[in-house]
Amino acid sequence: MKLSGGKDVEAGGLTGRLYASVGSGSSGPRPTYVLLHGIGVSHRYLALLHRELATAANVYSFDLPGFGGAPRPGRQLSVGEYAEFVNGVLADAGVRSCVLIGHSMGTQFAVELALQEPGLVAGVVLMGPVVDPRRKSVPAQAAALTRDAMFSESLSSNVTVFGDYFRAGLRWYLTELPVMMEYPLESRIQGVGQPVLVMRGSRDPVAPHPWCERLAGQAPQGSLVEIPGQGHVFQHTAPGPAAAAISSWVRMADGFGVTA
Numbered sequence: 001m002k003l004s005g006g007k008d009v010e011a012g013g014l015t016g017r018l019y020a021s022v023g024s025g026s027s028g029p030r031p032t033y034v035l036l037h038g039i040g041v042s043h044r045y046l047a048l049l050h051r052e053l054a055t056a057a058n059v060y061s062f063d064l065p066g067f068g069g070a071p072r073p074g075r076q077l078s079v080g081e082y083a084e085f086v087n088g089v090l091a092d093a094g095v096r097s098c099v100l101i102g103h104s105m106g107t108q109f110a111v112e113l114a115l116q117e118p119g120l121v122a123g124v125v126l127m128g129p130v131v132d133p134r135r136k137s138v139p140a141q142a143a144a145l146t147r148d149a150m151f152s153e154s155l156s157s158n159v160t161v162f163g164d165y166f167r168a169g170l171r172w173y174l175t176e177l178p179v180m181m182e183y184p185l186e187s188r189i190q191g192v193g194q195p196v197l198v199m200r201g202s203r204d205p206v207a208p209h210p211w212c213e214r215l216a217g218q219a220p221q222g223s224l225v226e227i228p229g230q231g232h233v234f235q236h237t238a239p240g241p242a243a244a245a246i247s248s249w250v251r252m253a254d255g256f257g258v259t260a
Contacts, residue, residue, distance in 0.1 A: 001047040001160060001236075003061060011088025012081070016070045017063035018089055019043055021054035031099060031250055034090065035061040038104030038130075039180050040173045041164040042068030045157065046103065049235040052243035060093065062086065064109075066172050068164065076175050079183050083113035087120065099250060101125040103235060104206070105180045114192045123195045123253060125246055128204055128232045131181055132211040138181065144205040145232070152203040152231025161233060186218055195221040195253040199245065201230030201238075225249070 003019040010016075023030050033053050035046045043050070043061040053059045064082055066072040086109065090098065100121055102110030107126040114121040135141060149158050165173065189196065196219035200207045209226070216222035225245045227234045235242045 001156075002044050003047050003050060006043075006063070009089045009092070011085045011092065014065040014073060014077075014081075014085045016065050016085065016089065017043075017068060018093070019050070019061040020093065021050065021059045023054075023058055030057050032058040032095060032097065033060070033246075034086070034095070034098045034100050035059065036086065036100065036102040036106035036109045037062065037064065037067065038102075038106045038128075039176055040067065040168050041104075041161055042167070044068070044164060045160045045233055045236045048239035049101075049242055052239045053246065056247065060090070060095070060098075062089070066176070067168050069167075072169075072172050076179065078179060079108045079112045080116070082109045083116055086113055087117050090120065096120065097122050099123040099125065099246075101127065101246065102129075103127040104130050104232070105176075108180065108183045108185055108188075111185060111188050111192055114194055115188065118193065121194055123197070123250065124192060125197045125199060125249070126215070127199045127235055127242070128201070128207040129185060129198060129212065129215055130206065131183070131185070132206075132208060133186065134211070136181065138177065141181070141206070147205045148203075148232045152201065152205070153233055154237050157231075157233045157236045160236065186215060189215060189219050189222075192219055193221070195249075196223070197246070197249045198222060198224045199234075199242070200224075200226055201232060201234035202226045202228050203230060204232045204234070206232045221253075223249070
C-alpha cells in the first residue's frame with residue numbers, strides 16, 4: 001500500500017520523502033498527526049492508518065533517510081539526528097503543533113523529538129515500542145519478529161514489510177540496527193512531559209504487555225491501549241480500530257493541549 005503525492009524533502013543535509021494529507025475549509029480545528037515508521041520499512045505499512053486518520057485530521061507520513069525510496073546517508077544516523085530531520089521538515093511544512101505517532105523504532109524517533117521540541121509536540125503515541133530490555137539482543141529480537149510474522153500477521157502486512165526490508169538493503173539495516181538496540185527508551189520517556197499513549201497488538205511478541213505497561217508507567221502522563229487479536233503491525237491489519245483508539249485518546253487528552 002503506497003500513498004500518492006509524496007515529495008522529496010531535505011533537512012540537515014539529509015533527504016527523505018513526505019506524504020501529506022491536509023484538509024481545508026472551515027470545518028473547525030483538526031488535529032495534526034505525524035507518522036514515523038520503524039527500521040527497514042517505509043510509510044507504506046502506515047498508509048492505511050494514515051488514510052483512516054486523514055478523514056478528520058491533517059496527517060504527515062515519512063520515508064525517512066535511507067528507507068523506502070529515500071537516498072541512503074553516507075554514515076550511520078543516531079536517533080537524535082532522525083528526530084532533527086523530522087523537525088526540520090515539519091518546520092518547512094509550516095507545522096507548529098502535532099501529535100507524533102511512531103511505530104517500533106519510530107517510537108524512539110517520536111520520544112526524542114518530543115524531548116528536543118516540547119513546544120512542537122502536543123502528544124506522543126508509541127505503537128509496538130522497542131526494545132524490551134528482557135529481549136535486548138539481536139537474536140531475541142529476530143526470534144520475536146519471526147514469531148510475529150509467522151503467527152500474528154496477515155499476508156499483505158508481511159509482503160509490505162519484507163518488501164521494504166529488501167528495498168532498504170541489508171547493509172543499511174545492519175548499519176542502523178545497533179542504534180535501535182542501544183537507545184534507552186525506558187529512561188528517555190521519563191522526561192516526556194506531554195501525554196503519551198502506548199499501544200500494542202494483543203498478540204505482539206516484539207512489544208509484550210509487561211514491557212508496554214512498564215513503559216506507560218514511566219511516562220509522567222502515560223496510558224496503555226491494546227488492539228485485540230493483532231500483532232506487531234496492527235496499524236496495517238486493523239487500521240480502523242487503531243485510528244479510533246488514537247482519536248479517542250486525543251479527545252480525552254484535549255485538556256492537556258493535545259489537539260493541534
